[in-house]
Structures are given as structure tokens and as C-alpha cells.
Amino acid sequence: MKLTNFVSADAIRASFSSAMSSMYRTEVPAYGTLLSLVAKVNAQTLAASPELRHRLEQTDTLDRISEERHGAIRVGTAAELSMLRRAFAIMGMYPVGYYDLSEAGVPVHSTAFRPVSDAALKVNPFRVFTSLLRLDLISDATLREEARRTLERRQIFSGNAISLIEKAEADGGLDADEATQFVREVLETFRWHDRASVSGELYNRLHDAHRLVADVVSFKGPHINHLTPRTLDIDAVQELMPAHGISPKAVIEGPPARACPILLRQTSFKALEEDVSFHNAEGQWESGSHTARFGEIEHRGIALTPKGRALYDQLLAKSREVVRPAADGSNADDYLSELARVFEAFPDDWNSIREQGLGYFRYSVAECFPQNSLSSREASNIAALVAMGAVRFDPIVYEDFLPVSAAGIFQSNLGDDTKQNFTASPSQQEFESQLGAAVLDEFAHYESLERASIDACLRHFKPVALAS
Numbered sequence: 310m311k312l313t314n315f316v317s318a319d320a321i322r323a324s325f326s327s328a329m330s331s332m333y334r335t336e337v338p339a340y341g342t343l344l345s346l347v348a349k350v351n352a353q354t355l356a357a358s359p360e361l362r363h364r365l366e367q368t369d370t371l372d373r374i375s376e377e378r379h380g381a382i383r384v385g386t387a388a389e390l391s392m393l394r395r396a397f398a399i400m401g402m403y404p405v406g407y408y409d410l411s412e413a414g415v416p417v418h419s420t421a422f423r424p425v426s427d428a429a430l431k432v433n434p435f436r437v438f439t440s441l442l443r444l445d446l447i448s449d450a451t452l453r454e455e456a457r458r459t460l461e462r463r464q465i466f467s468g469n470a471i472s473l474i475e476k477a478e479a480d481g482g483l484d485a486d487e488a489t490q491f492v493r494e495v496l497e498t499f500r501w502h503d504r505a506s507v508s509g510e511l512y513n514r515l516h517d518a519h520r521l522v523a524d525v526v527s528f529k530g531p532h533i534n535h536l537t538p539r540t541l542d543i544d545a546v547q548e549l550m551p552a553h554g555i556s557p558k559a560v561i562e563g564p565p566a567r568a569c570p571i572l573l574r575q576t577s578f579k580a581l582e583e584d585v586s587f588h589n590a591e592g593q594w595e596s597g598s599h600t601a602r603f604g605e606i607e608h609r610g611i612a613l614t615p616k617g618r619a620l621y622d623q624l625l626a627k628s629r630e631v632v633r634p635a636a637d638g639s640n641a642d643d644y645l646s647e648l649a650r651v652f653e654a655f656p657d658d659w660n661s662i663r664e665q666g667l668g669y670f671r672y673s674v675a676e677c678f679p680q681n682s683l684s685s686r687e688a689s690n691i692a693a694l695v696a697m698g699a700v701r702f703d704p705i706v707y708e709d710f711l712p713v714s715a716a717g718i719f720q721s722n723l724g725d726d727t728k729q730n731f732t733a734s735p736s737q738q739e740f741e742s743q744l745g746a747a748v749l750d751e752f753a754h755y756e757s758l759e760r761a762s763i764d765a766c767l768r769h770f771k772p773v774a775l776a777s
């Protein structure tokens with residue numbers, strides 16, 4: 310019998326994420342600058358707060374705290390999307406969530422490929438926000454057809470990448486050599502190509518339809534458009550960016566700064582204008598430019614229940630009715646103070662968030678609690694166990710994305726004057742059929758994590774509950 314030594318999906322993902330990081334740092338030096346700034350601010354934040362350091366030592370891998378958490382790409386066809394799904398599955402990344410961005414003026418819909426279990430997230434949290442262009446939202450039929458044909462002609466995966474994907478699926482894994490080749494080959498799909506695959510004339514027409522359409526259709530592949538490390542102090546990094554020669558977007562997306570962080574806050578430096586070339590009718594290369602690639606940072610808080618999320622959405626919409634953040638930053642202070650004011654309505658202590666059913670928590674048995682002080686009724690009731698101090702609760706971190714924030718990130722990196730309106734047209738079923746799989750429902754997932762932690766606590770106290 311042949312003994313196979315498969316490399317774990319988590320290890321393949323970790324090596325892919327690190328290969329992607331070094332490729333992107335070489336391709337976009339400003340991203341390297343952002344990474345150093347993040348590492349510096351994270352180190353300062355930890356030095357200033359021994360309590361935070363201690364907490365992170367318990368729950369995270371401190372020496373990898375400044376590593377990438379996510380990246381993003383945009384693809385053009387269903388075939389590209391479904392092959393990506395197969396490639397990501399080999400790295401233990403599965404589609405979670407459906408995001409309709411058309412509502413926010415961006416002609417794509419998206420999912421995030423990510424590790425799902427706690428153990429996998431801990432080994433390496435890397436995820437890829439992946440968007441599929443909605444050609445149906447381009448109104449000019451001739452242009453739509455040209456875009457479709459251009460996309461149809463390209464092959465974004467190398468022959469070797471496809472063979473390795475097929476081999477991994479057939480065998481159930483990859484050995485060390487194959488895994489190394491797989492990472493190298495799949496990385497090629499994400500590489501930047503400064504020679505466009507369309508003429509300057511077609512590029513301009515695609516660009517006039519929407520800058521994102523030009524970005525997806527005009528190149529050989531879906532270049533990685535940003536990577537995102539985690540910061541322990543997003544406000545500090547936003548503030549320090551200009552002094553390091555990088556220009557931040559106008560405002561941090563998401564909720565305001567709070568004592569109990571919720572969901573996700575993120576910001577980016579604005580996409581750089583880069584030299585590219587287009588071929589002309591005579592078959593010569595002409596120089597031009599394209600703006601797409603940037604660097605982002607994120608700070609995550611607790612995952613909210615549908616009730617908590619509805620409150621978040623409502624408060625965000627309310628603050629934006631009063632002040633809509635302008636792309637040039639001219640009303641950033643007004644927006645931020647309005648946001649902070651409106652969000653006072655969202656409870657800012659963990660127990661209220663829990664008692665009001667706004668967030669998901671992980672329950673665990675408190676150390677050193679004298680079990681014999683519990684009655685059998687208390688021992689079988691999670692609320693009573695919490696009230697007695699026999700069970701503790703910690704927020705479950707939100708590992709997904711936010712459509713309004715994502716739209717803000719897209720917009721500020723597509724050039725600031727390009728607010729366009731599309732009719733909101735969520736189309737999850739169509740997306741899933743293009744993907745070739747259903748996406749995981751994020752709320753159901755967080756709820757099952759919370760439920761499992763409660764069940765484990767109740768099992769622990771079952772002997773007490775059954776006694777007497």
C-alpha cells in the first residue's frame with residue numbers, strides 16, 4: 310500500500326498567504342511601508358497595555374499578530390469563480406456569505422473564501438474577498454458583448470495549476486512537493502500584468518462604463534488588488550499614514566471606536582496610479598495608466614446576531630442620512646462625530662450586548678468555581694450559571710465582511726468621482742450556481758459556535774444538575 314503524507318490544508322494556506330504577501334510587497338512597495346507602520350503601532354499598543362498583551366497571549370499567536378488577514382480579487386466569469394472555489398478548497402478556504410454590491414454602485418457580487426473552524430482560523434486566518442463582475446449591469450449591449458468575449462478568451466490558471474487542483478481532488482490531498490508547486494502555480498493567477506490584454510480604445514470605453522469593469526476585463530488575470538493586516542489601533546495607523554508618505558482614504562469604514570468593538574472597522578491607503586501599456590491598431594504598445602491596487606488594515610470586534618446587525622445597519626444608515634462622508638475628506642470630522650453620536654444607542658458593555666441578544670458569545674466553564682455551591686436547577690440553566698460566575702463568556706470575533714464598508718473601500722479605490730447607480734439586484738441563487746456551491750450562512754455559523762459552547766458547559770455541570 311502506498312503511504313501518502315499529505316500536507317494539511319491549513320499549512321498550504323499559510324504558505325500561500327506568505328507567498329502572496331512577499332509578491333505584493335515587491336509589486337507595491339507602499340504596501341511594505343504600510344506593513345512596517347502596522348507592526349510598529351501594534352508593538353507600541355502592546356507595550357502600552359500589558360492587559361491587552363496578556364489577553365492576546367492567551368488567545369492569539371502574538372508573534373504573527375501583524376500578518377495578513379485578508380486580500381481581495383475580482384473575476385470576470387463563472388468558470389473563473391468556480392475554479393477558484395476548487396483551488397481555495399485545497400487551502401481549507403470555503404465560501405462564506407453573499408454580498409450584493411450593486412446597491413452601493415459597484416457592479417459585482419461577492420463572497421469571502423475563508424477558513425471556517427476556530428482551529429483553522431488560528432493556524433492561519435487568511436481569507437480572500439472575491440467578487441464576480443456583473444456584466445448584466447453594463448447597459449451598452451455592444452460593450453457588454455465585447456467585454457464578454459474578451460473574458461471568454463482568457464485563461465487565468467496555468468495548466469499546472471489546473472492539473473494540481475484535479476490531482477488534489479482525486480487523491481484527497483497534496484504531498485510536500487506538490488503543495489510547493491501548487492502554491493507557486495496558483496500564485497501566478499494573482500500576479501500583476503502591466504501589459505493590458507485590450508486596446509487603449511476598448512479600455513477607455515470599459516472605463517467609462519465603470520472603472521471596475523475596466524479593471525476586471527482589461528488584464529490577463531485577476532491581480533490581487535489589496536492585502537490587509539490586522540491592526541491593534543486603527544485610529545493611530547489612519548492618523549500616521551500621511552507622515553509615512555501614504556495617503557489614507559477619507560474615513561475609517563464601519564462602526565465608530567468603542568470600548569466593546571463590534572463587527573469590523575477598516576481603512577486603506579488610496580490606490581496608486583500605475584503605468585500600464587495597451588496595444589494599438591498597428592500592434593504597437595502605447596503607454597497609459599491604471600489605478601487599482603492599494604493596502605488596507607482591519608480591526609475586528611464581536612459578531613452580531615441578526616438583531617444586533619439590524620441595529621448596526623439602522624444606526625449606520627441614520628448617521629449617513631445626516632452626513633454622507635465625502636471622498637475628499639472635507640466633512641470627515643462631521644461624519645465621525647455624527648457616527649459616534651448615533652452609535653450611543655448601541656450598548657457598549659459586553660453583558661448588555663449579551664443580555665439584549667445583540668452579539669454572539671463563547672461560553673466556558675470558569676476555573677476554580679466551587680461546584681458544590683450550585684443547586685441542580687442552577688446547574689442546568691446557562692443564565693443562572695453565568696449569574697453565579699460558574700460560566701464566563703467571551704465575544705466571538707466577526708470573521709466576515711460588511712457590504713456598506715466594502716462598497717466604501719471599492720469606491721475610494723476606483724477614483725472618487727465614480728459614484729454610479731445600479732438597481733439593487735441581489736442574486737444569490739445565480740451567484741451560487743456560478744460558483745458551483747452554496748455559500749455558508751454566517752449567522753447560522755456563529756449561532757452554532759455559540760450553541761456548541763453552551764452545550765459543552767451544560768455537559769460539564771450535568772452531574773451536579775442530576776444530583777439531588
Ligand code: OOG
Pocket residue numbers: 380381382383438440534575605710711714715716718719722
Ligand atoms: C474588495 C473590497 C472589499 C473589504 O475589505 O471589505 C474588501 C475589492 O476592492 O475588490 O476587501
Ligand code: NI
Pocket residue numbers: 379380381438535537605718
Ligand atoms: Ni479588504
